[in-house]
Amino acid sequence: MALSYGVQDFIEGGVITAVILLNISIGFYQEFNAEKKMDALRALSSPIASVLRNGNIESVPSPEVVPGDIVIIKTGDTIPADLRLFDVMNLECDEKILTGEAVPVAKDIDIDFSDRQELETGVGDRLNMAYSSSTVTKGRGRGVVVFTGMQTEIGRIAASMQGKKRKEGRSMSRKKHGNFQPAKGAALRTWDGIGKFLGLTEGTPLQIKLSKLAYVLFGLAILLAVIVFGVNRFVVTNEIAVYAISSGRCDLG
Incomplete structure (x- = not known):
């Protein structure tokens, strides 16, 4: 295109410019439609959480749950965030995604941590907690959201697996490599x-x-x-x- 304009062949340059602009427009339109469809699919696949806000029970997408929300869970639900439970009724959760245990864990809100720090206790021993991405296999309960996103237990595991390693030979150290x-x-x-x-x-x-x-x-x-x-x-x-x-x-x- 530049060469065409350089030799003052404006017809040739104009045709090439039109082809380039048409190509860019078609590519942008296709990418835009693809992104819209992907967003729609994400919205359909996004789990819904039952949250108690201002005295009313609302159904909101799990990513919109925030610390301090009271979440109501029941059999079949996917837990949207890490919850500290305060009301349970025969509640059991499948936590093998975190602990590897094949048997669902029965929850207990009266567990005592007086002789140890709660956060230093293993995930499987915190029976008063329900963890993000685990599923409710039995019963129902309510809990307060304490951690969301990458701060949850499953988020920390994901973060530890996403650490990027520098490629070999990219070090700048003269002492180690000469x-x-x-x-x-x-x-x-x-x-x-x-x-x-x-x-x-x-x-x-x-x-x-x-x-x-x-x-x-x-x-x-x-x-x-x-x-x-x-x-x-x-x-x-x-x-x-x-x-x-x-x-x-x-x-x-």
């Missing part, structure tokens, strides 16, 4: 940043493959243009420039 390591580490980190910006190192495997294909085609288009210029001994006239543009467009097409 005098040339700072330069090597800086070069590799710079390469990682460029790859991330170009979409070559992060994303789904399909996205990475498409990015690589796009850059290969772009490189071939430039190569064809250079060949056309080279055949004409780099004496670039308007006709030669248009021919080079056409060769590149055929390659990208």
Whole structure:
């Protein structure tokens, strides 16, 4: 496009500009519709919690539960947050996602922690607590939300599994890896940043493959243009420039 405008071939440049804008518009429209559908699916799959607010029982999406809410749970419910129970009736919860125990845990609000710190007690021994993502297998109960999101027990497990490890050879320590390591580490980190910006190192495997294909085609288009210029001994006239543009467009097409 730039080359077309550079040789004042405004018709050719205008056509290429229109194709680029059309491509961007179609891509944006498809991405926007896909995101809307994904949001709708997330909303459908979001568990609902029964919360007592201002004296009224309300059904709200689990992500909207906040510390201090009173949550009412019954058989079949998925617990939306970590709750400190204050009222139970034959309540049992399946907590194998946290403790690995195959048998549901019977809850007891009268458990005594006078000889130990509650938070230092194992998850399976805190019988006055109901934990996020566990399910109610029997009975009913009520509890106050004390932890939500990544502060819950299941959230802490997820956070511990998401820690990113630096790739090998990216250290900047001269003492551990020698005098040339700072330069090597800086070069590799710079390469990682460029790859991330170009979409070559992060994303789904399909996205990475498409990015690589796009850059290969772009490189071939430039190569064809250079060949056309080279055949004409780099004496670039308007006709030669248009021919080079056409060769590149055929390659990208």
